[in-house]
Every structure is written in C-alpha cells, then in structure tokens.
Amino acid sequence: MKFAGVNLEEPKIMGVINVSPESFYKGSVKQSEDELIRTALKMVEDGASFIDIGAKSTAPYLETQIPVEEEIRRAVWAISTLRDYVNVPISIDTTNAKVAEEAIKAGADIINDVSGLKGDSEMVKVAKEYGVPVIICAHGEVRDFMEPVHTVISFLQESLQIAYKNGIEKEKIAIDPAIGFLRPSYPPWYEWDSKVIANLNMLKMFGLPILVGVSRKSFIGAITGRKDPGERLPGSLATTAIAVWNGANIIRTHDVKETFDAVRLAWFIKRFRA
Numbered sequence: 001m002k003f004a005g006v007n008l009e010e011p012k013i014m015g016v017i018n019v020s021p022e023s024f025y026k027g028s029v030k031q032s033e034d035e036l037i038r039t040a041l042k043m044v045e046d047g048a049s050f051i052d053i054g055a056k057s058t059a060p061y062l063e064t065q066i067p068v069e070e071e072i073r074r075a076v077w078a079i080s081t082l083r084d085y086v087n088v089p090i091s092i093d094t095t096n097a098k099v100a101e102e103a104i105k106a107g108a109d110i111i112n113d114v115s116g117l118k119g120d121s122e123m124v125k126v127a128k129e130y131g132v133p134v135i136i137c138a139h140g141e142v143r144d145f146m147e148p149v150h151t152v153i154s155f156l157q158e159s160l161q162i163a164y165k166n167g168i169e170k171e172k173i174a175i176d177p178a179i180g181f182l183r184p185s186y187p188p189w190y191e192w193d194s195k196v197i198a199n200l201n202m203l204k205m206f207g208l209p210i211l212v213g214v215s216r217k218s219f220i221g222a223i224t225g226r227k228d229p230g231e232r233l234p235g236s237l238a239t240t241a242i243a244v245w246n247g248a249n250i251i252r253t254h255d256v257k258e259t260f261d262a263v264r265l266a267w268f269i270k271r272f273r274a
C-alpha cells in the first residue's frame with residue numbers, strides 16, 4: 001500500500017508543524033522562517049515521511065476562529081518557505097477549500113481535511129482538480145450513547161461516498177478516526193477515543209491507509225491527569241505503540257524522533273505475533 005508515493009509496508013510518521021499561535025500545544029507552533037525550516041529539516045532527519053502544516057487550530061475546546069484570509073496567509077507563507085527545503089510530501093491541514101487550493105499552488109501535496117470533505121462542498125472539487133491525495137477524518141454529529149467504532153465507520157463511509165462520487169480514486173485516500181474531535185457527553189470523549197484506539201483494526205475493512213493522530217491530546221491528559229500538553233509525551237508514545245499494534249499505517253505527531261522509536265518497537269514486536 002502507498003499514499004502520496006510513500007510506501008506503507010511499514011508504518012510511517014507525519015511530523016506536525018503549526019503556524020497557528022492558538023494551537024493547543026505551544027511547542028508545535030513555529031512563527032519565524034528560520035525556526036520553521038530548522039524544525040522541518042530536523043523532522044525529516046529524525047524519520048518523518050510527511051510534514052503536516054496547520055494554519056488554524058481545530059481544537060474543539062478552544063476559541064479558534066480566525067478570518068480565512070489570515071489562514072491563507074499563514075498557510076502560503078509556511079508552505080512556500082518549506083517547499084524548497086523539504087523533499088517529503090507536505091500536507092495542508094484545513095477544512096476550507098480556498099485555503100487548500102492556495103496551499104497546493106504554494107507547493108502542498110496532500111489535503112488533510114478533519115471535516116472529511118463535509119465542511120466545505122468545494123473541497124472534493126479542489127482535490128479532484130489538482131489530483132492531490134486526501135486524508136479523510138471521521139466527521140459528523142455525535143449523539144449520546146452512540147457506539148464509537150460504528151459511528152466512526154459510518155462517518156467515514158459518508159465521506160468516502162462524497163469522494164468516490166466526485167471521482168477521487170481509492171489510491172488517493174487515507175482515513176483517520178479523528179481522535180479528540182468526536183465528543184458526545186456520554187460516553188466521555190476519553191472513553192470514546194480509548195474505544196476507537198482499542199478497536200482500530202476494525203477500520204481495516206476499508207482497505208485504505210489508516211492515519212492516527214494522538215499526539216499530546218486531551219484524552220491523554222484526562223487519563224493521566226497531566227493538564228499541560230507539554231507533559232503528555234510518554235502517554236502519546238504508549239498510545240502510538242497501541243495504534244501501530246492495531247494497524248495504524250501513519251502516525252501524526254509533534255515529536256518525530258521519540259515517535260520513530262515507539263513505532264519501530266511496536267512494529268518489530270508485532271511481526272512475532274502468533
């Protein structure tokens with residue numbers, strides 16, 4: 001299996017850089033050209049096979065609204081700055097089709113849409129027009145007592161229908177269970193996320209690459225009691241190992257070097273499973 005030209009026979013790593021000062025983990029935010037380039041080069045050196053650029057936070061518990069012009073300005077700045085330095089595919093983390101289009105024109109290779117092509121009806125058209133691969137996250141309205149894994153599967157099915165109807169090929173799609181995004185009041189989101197990670201293997205039914213982003217997220221804070229995302233690296237690494245064990249093909253992380261070892265270990269040990 002491949003995604004954006006990257007071989008996924010072994011799990012690969014996507015390094016996250018945010019150019020959005022409001023992002024929930026301040027250690028992920030880079031705002032000078034020098035810092036941006038150095039961070040991306042180090043991520044690639046440490047084993048990242050993709051770089052994801054976020055120009056607007058999508059944390060469901062933060063006030064994150066900014067004008068679309070500002071998101072475009074940030075995204076285009078980051079991607080045009082990095083494009084000449086980085087030789088791995090760059091994704092743009094956005095739910096807005098105009099942002100995606102301008103980012104692609106600036107050199108982005110992949111659309112990473114946490115709204116699973118449902119937030120902006122033009123998004124699938126931009127993906128088709130520019131022929132770029134898309135990361136589709138499970139997205140939809142969650143009601144109390146919904147079953148997490150089946151809900152994720154049905155949200156993904158809806159998004160895949162949008163993609164296929166608009167002529168996006170299967171080879172150009174990766175799916176993502178949207179850890180941290182889906183929040184009914186019952187079960188609490190940290191239990192929801194735990195159920196999804198524990199049963200991630202069920203997403204294999206789609207036959208598509210599975211991308212998982214757990215890095216420093218709030219479910220880790222809820223379970224460990226670590227309020228500061230800066231203290232959630234050990235929890236992220238433990239969860240990463242479980243995600244790989246359960247079939248994740250791409251791990252999206254703020255901490256490439258440490259995650260690289262966690263992925264290697266989980267993958268090495270998994271090969272001996274009886």
Ligand SMILES: Nc1nc2c(c(=O)[nH]1)N=C(COP(=O)(O)OP(=O)(O)O)CN2
Nearest residue numbers: 018023024054057058059135176179213
């Ligand atoms: N495909 C995918 N994209 C994502 C995911 C994720 O799990 N999967 N998580 C995010 C949260 O991390 P980030 O550091 O970007 O936080 P922010 O939204 O506060 O910038 C943002 N984008």
Ligand SMILES: Nc1ccc(C(=O)O)cc1
Nearest residue numbers: 058059180181217218219
């Ligand atoms: N965009 C997101 C940022 C953070 C979280 C989380 O901490 O759970 C979820 C989504």
